[in-house]
Amino acid sequence: MQRRELHRLALAWALSAWAVAAPAQAAGRRPGAGPQWQADPFALGVASGQPRADSVVLWTRLLIAEADAAQQSQTQTVVCEVFADEALRQPVRQWQVETDARRGHSVHVIASGLQPSSFYWYRFVCGSATSPVGRTRTSPREGDKVALLRLAQASCQHFEQGWYVAHREMAQRELDFVLFLGDYIYESSNPKYRLRPHLGGVPQTLDEYRARHAQYKGDADLRACHAAHPWVMTWDDHEVVNDYANDQDNRYSDPQVFLRRRAAAYQAYFEHMPLRLGPDAAQPQRMRIHDRMAWGQLAELWTLDCRQYRSHQACPDPNRGGARVVVGCDALQDPSRSMLGAEQEAWLMPGLVGSTRRWKILAQSTQMSSSGVATPLGRSSFNDAWDGYPRARERLLSGIAEAGLQDVLVLGGDVHMNVAAQLRVRPNDERSPIVASEIVCTSVTSRGMGEALLASIRENNPDILHARSDERGYALLELRPEGVQASFRATPFPAKSDSVLREQARCLVQAGRAGVHRA
Ligand SMILES: [Fe+2]
Numbered sequence: 438m439q440r441r442e443l444h445r446l447a448l449a450w451a452l453s454a455w456a457v458a459a460p461a462q463a464a465g466r467r468p469g470a471g472p473q474w475q476a477d478p479f480a481l482g483v484a485s486g487q488p489r490a491d492s493v494v495l496w497t498r499l500l501i502a503e504a505d506a507a508q509q510s511q512t513q514t515v516v517c518e519v520f521a522d523e524a525l526r527q528p529v530r531q532w533q534v535e536t537d538a539r540r541g542h543s544v545h546v547i548a549s550g551l552q553p554s555s556f557y558w559y560r561f562v563c564g565s566a567t568s569p570v571g572r573t574r575t576s577p578r579e580g581d582k583v584a585l586l587r588l589a590q591a592s593c594q595h596f597e598q599g600w601y602v603a604h605r606e607m608a609q610r611e612l613d614f615v616l617f618l619g620d621y622i623y624e625s626s627n628p629k630y631r632l633r634p635h636l637g638g639v640p641q642t643l644d645e646y647r648a649r650h651a652q653y654k655g656d657a658d659l660r661a662c663h664a665a666h667p668w669v670m671t672w673d674d675h676e677v678v679n680d681y682a683n684d685q686d687n688r689y690s691d692p693q694v695f696l697r698r699r700a701a702a703y704q705a706y707f708e709h710m711p712l713r714l715g716p717d718a719a720q721p722q723r724m725r726i727h728d729r730m731a732w733g734q735l736a737e738l739w740t741l742d743c744r745q746y747r748s749h750q751a752c753p754d755p756n757r758g759g760a761r762v763v764v765g766c767d768a769l770q771d772p773s774r775s776m777l778g779a780e781q782e783a784w785l786m787p788g789l790v791g792s793t794r795r796w797k798i799l800a801q802s803t804q805m806s807s808s809g810v811a812t813p814l815g816r817s818s819f820n821d822a823w824d825g826y827p828r829a830r831e832r833l834l835s836g837i838a839e840a841g842l843q844d845v846l847v848l849g850g851d852v853h854m855n856v857a858a859q860l861r862v863r864p865n866d867e868r869s870p871i872v873a874s875e876i877v878c879t880s881v882t883s884r885g886m887g888e889a890l891l892a893s894i895r896e897n898n899p900d901i902l903h904a905r906s907d908e909r910g911y912a913l914l915e916l917r918p919e920g921v922q923a924s925f926r927a928t929p930f931p932a933k934s935d936s937v938l939r940e941q942a943r944c945l946v947q948a949g950r951a952g953v954h955r956a
Pocket residue numbers: 593594620675851852853880883
């Protein structure tokens with residue numbers, strides 16, 4: 438066992454001291470004992486995530502209303518009940534968990550001892566209150582043959598900019614899990630598109646980030662999508678602040694000041710998500726989110742962290758940091774620049790090149806294919822996406838090419854457009870073989886770039902097979918041993934609460950042959 442893994446186990450153990458208590462029967466507690474609530478403390482709903490063959494994370498957070506203010510300072514006892522059937526007649530196990538204000542009254546139960554490839558229903562009880570019922574599932578065993586994996590790939594859900602009709606549809610579908618690739622909340626506002634305003638200003642403190650997450654979870658469609666499926670997640674920048682990179686924000690704040698803000702944002706994120714690990718107890722500005730999961734012999738999936746460890750953006754504006762389009766930026770070619778950080782790269786590559794599963798899925802935040810355009814001064818690069826880290830991209834894709842892998846699928850979000858693209862070691866160079874296939878999902882609500890710019894990106898990047906930024910939605914992926922089908926589900930009307938998604942385009946990837954094709 439590597440040191441990192443030991444460290445991770447130690448962290449998991451430290452967290453389990455408060456996250457997971459003994460089964461409730463052993464503690465002799467009855468559900469129903471405890472506070473008599475005036476307002477529903479389960480208004481944020483329930484969620485599950487990070488499925489394994491024998492366990493899944495079950496989440497809720499008590500939201501304590503003014504009417505129950507006396508409960509705010511109390512340690513609350515919450516019972517989590519797991520059932521094998523929708524009618525809740527077949528109890529499987531229950532856990533009793535204590536939570537308090539230091540963790541925002543959040544509850545994370547690692548429900549273990551479960552059967553592989555099985556559905557479970559769960560709910561939480563605290564005093565007189567009972568939560569809505571959620572449905573979740575476990576993954577197949579690592580060695581199992583699996584005929585089909587269905588997942589919904591989503592990202593970028595600015596609350597102000599539209600309704601969560603994508604979540605409404607995802608909640609209704611038969612899926613194995615939802616793969617959410619970042620920008621779950623937005624810290625900022627754009628007055629141009631404000632259907633339903635954020636409460637409060639730009640969050641800086643833990644309480645402000647908590648309030649922002651709570652407002653997002655106030656959306657019934659989002660809660661329904663969490664209750665319907667386990668989620669597998671990574672984050673992007675807006676969970677903290679637009680365009681941050683490692684310890685640097687877009688205002689060049691003192692890194693020590695920014696890292697305190699990042700710690701607050703990470704803590705609030707953990708408190709609202711079905712995640713196994715929270716912030717590192719010794720260094721709360723650090724939180725491990727990158728993870729690896731197998732879906733039987735069919736797929737292996739790595740969720741990557743493209744924010745916490747990355748090199749700062751190259752050639753930034755000295756007055757306003759963060760993302761920008763750069764031309765003639767020599768610093769891009771510095772081989773020491775990294776999107777994932779050296780440690781995460783070193784963790785990823787051996788597992789990826791050694792994987793014996795059919796589909797190797799890199800689930801990460803942004804677009805990997807190039808989107809530069811020709812200008813009179815040379816080709817442009819958007820320095821916040823993988824174009825801003827070309828040598829790191831080349832390392833990753835060369836590693837895939839040298840290992841002879843054919844079935845690598847890169848999934849991304851962030852850019853508010855649907856993209857299907859070929860990935861080559863040398864982007865857009867036909868002499869450089871295609872080594873992987875890319876699917877980027879459009880945003881759930883956040884508005885996309887204008888058509889003129891997108892037309893120029895398409896024209897300058899023959900590797901891009903499909904790109905549309907005018908519609909909102911998600912991507913529905915069906916993975917089978919013989920191929921992958923990606924359907925871009927979308928609507929041009931995110932501002933209409935009753936809009937319905939339809940298929941914008943469908944793409945295929947054939948097993949044994951890297952590259953994406955139109956259906
Ligand atoms: Fe976004």
